[in-house]
Amino acid sequence: CSKLPDYIHDELRHFITKWTPLVAAYFNPYVQVTISEQSDEQFRRNELFDDISAYLTDKCAGGARRLKAELGKDGKLPEITLDDDVHVTDDHQGARVWWYASNKGPSYRSPGPVVSLFPYDTEPRLFRAVFHKRHRRVMLDDYLPGALEKGRGLIATMARERRLFTNHRPGNRSTWCHVPFEHPATFDKLAMDPDHKKEITDDLEAFMDGKQYYSDVGKAWKRGYLLHGPPGTGKSTLISAMANKLKYDVYDLDLTSVKNNAELRKLFIETKGKSIIVIEDIDAIEVDLAGNRKVADKKGAGGSCCDPLDPNKDDGSKVTLSGLLSFVDGLWSASGGERVIIFTTNRVDMLDPALTRRGRMDMHIEMSYCRFGAFKVLAKNYLKVEDHDLFDEIRQLLDDTDTSPADVAHNLMPKCKKRRRDDSDRSSSDVARMDADTSLAGLVETLKKARRESVTAPAAVKL
Ligand SMILES: Nc1ncnc2c1ncn2[C@@H]1O[C@H](COP(=O)(O)OP(=O)(O)OP(=O)(O)O)[C@@H](O)[C@H]1O
Numbered sequence: 001c002s003k004l005p006d007y008i009h010d011e012l013r014h015f016i017t018k019w020t021p022l023v024a025a026y027f028n029p030y031v032q033v034t035i036s037e038q039s040d041e042q043f044r045r046n047e048l049f050d051d052i053s054a055y056l057t058d059k060c061a062g063g064a065r066r067l068k069a070e071l072g073k074d075g076k077l078p079e080i081t082l083d084d085d086v087h088v089t090d091d092h093q094g095a096r097v098w099w100y101a102s103n104k105g106p107s108y109r110s111p112g113p114v115v116s117l118f119p120y121d122t123e124p125r126l127f128r129a130v131f132h133k134r135h136r137r138v139m140l141d142d143y144l145p146g147a148l149e150k151g152r153g154l155i156a157t158m159a160r161e162r163r164l165f166t167n168h169r170p171g172n173r174s175t176w177c178h179v180p181f182e183h184p185a186t187f188d189k190l191a192m193d194p195d196h197k198k199e200i201t202d203d204l205e206a207f208m209d210g211k212q213y214y215s216d217v218g219k220a221w222k223r224g225y226l227l228h229g230p231p232g233t234g235k236s237t238l239i240s241a242m243a244n245k246l247k248y249d250v251y252d253l254d255l256t257s258v259k260n261n262a263e264l265r266k267l268f269i270e271t272k273g274k275s276i277i278v279i280e281d282i283d284a285i286e287v288d289l290a291g292n293r294k295v296a297d298k299k300g301a302g303g304s305c306c307d308p309l310d311p312n313k314d315d316g317s318k319v320t321l322s323g324l325l326s327f328v329d330g331l332w333s334a335s336g337g338e339r340v341i342i343f344t345t346n347r348v349d350m351l352d353p354a355l356t357r358r359g360r361m362d363m364h365i366e367m368s369y370c371r372f373g374a375f376k377v378l379a380k381n382y383l384k385v386e387d388h389d390l391f392d393e394i395r396q397l398l399d400d401t402d403t404s405p406a407d408v409a410h411n412l413m414p415k416c417k418k419r420r421r422d423d424s425d426r427s428s429s430d431v432a433r434m435d436a437d438t439s440l441a442g443l444v445e446t447l448k449k450a451r452r453e454s455v456t457a458p459a460a461v462k463l
């Protein structure tokens, strides 16, 4: 209507602008239903989008002209989904529906009245069903509910591949991309003090079974863990073991590529339930967060940081500590349902007190240097050895030195491969025993060297 000639006076222009779309809609015989990826009502991902996606993948993919294939879990069978901007048709009781998959937002309109089940606010992906209006009743009352239910059933029964997400910024927009999550870590293989390990697994089990408890006490069904310890002590490995135990997806959030709190909120909203959100090395991004801490101090942790007088105010150009904390245990933390939030750090003492204060994260887990209990797990994993003549000496050396499980594991690994190449004609149990002897002897030497160095190191510092 902006293209109407200038000589048309305002009243007529207003009339045309108001009535043209309505008249066009009246005569358009087609109805559209859109199902957006994002529900703006609940500020969470729209689960119906996933249901319909599963339904269409199963039912309609054969009719699509362009399909998107991603490698399935075993790396062989492709997982087929509709590519963006293609359509497929589906028939139900003599009525035909055209399904469109689109990544375009509000500007993407085709003529006809729109029944929007889940309206959108910012460029979500969406599915759009278009059908003749004489089939309106059968489509809305029968076909669509049936398709959604079938999709939900498919999701429930499908052994869904779990995913590892990370955020990135193609263009000027922050979004998640993913790869299959295939880390083999389990609690059985994790080298740590057995009592400590049991404490963590008990906590996770209580969380998994805690739906009713969380609802009864009026708490959001989420759990926060702060993992701290020196490099190579197994923090990332523990996260993978947790994800495998809970059967959750993992969202590895890189805060350095998040522009501001609004973008952070959008990323959180886009995460699904039954997921672990991880922010690794939180101490490394402390510079930005600490700057904004001054504001959080004034307002109270987790409070607003929009102080117009403060140079560190949330001016929409950065992620602030209070912005982050509002997802950890503020109002936003309840969005999206069952989830775990994990921070990791090498330097817990350097963290902002707002992050470490009591009650902020539900559990602080210290991953420590390798002592004998943890070593026994590694010896079993790598060498299949549960006892050995060198164990007593190794116990003493591990008590005397601060060696990370990663370093111990490194000592148990490479020599095995070397020996196997040299000794292909020996029996496998002989080779395994010799591997163990060599690796453990090598470990003893490494630990002795580390002990010597740790004794001389302080003197060197004084000089
Ligand atoms: N507790 C452990 N149990 C089993 N394996 C471990 C453990 N700690 C370290 N490892 C081994 O060492 C490697 C490095 O460990 P990991 O990446 O989990 O350490 P990290 O604590 O996350 O280190 P960083 O602080 O540098 O991120 C792992 O791939 C794993 O093989």
Ligand SMILES: [Mg+2]
Residues within 6 Å of the ligand: 235, 236, 237, 280
């Ligand atoms: Mg790590």
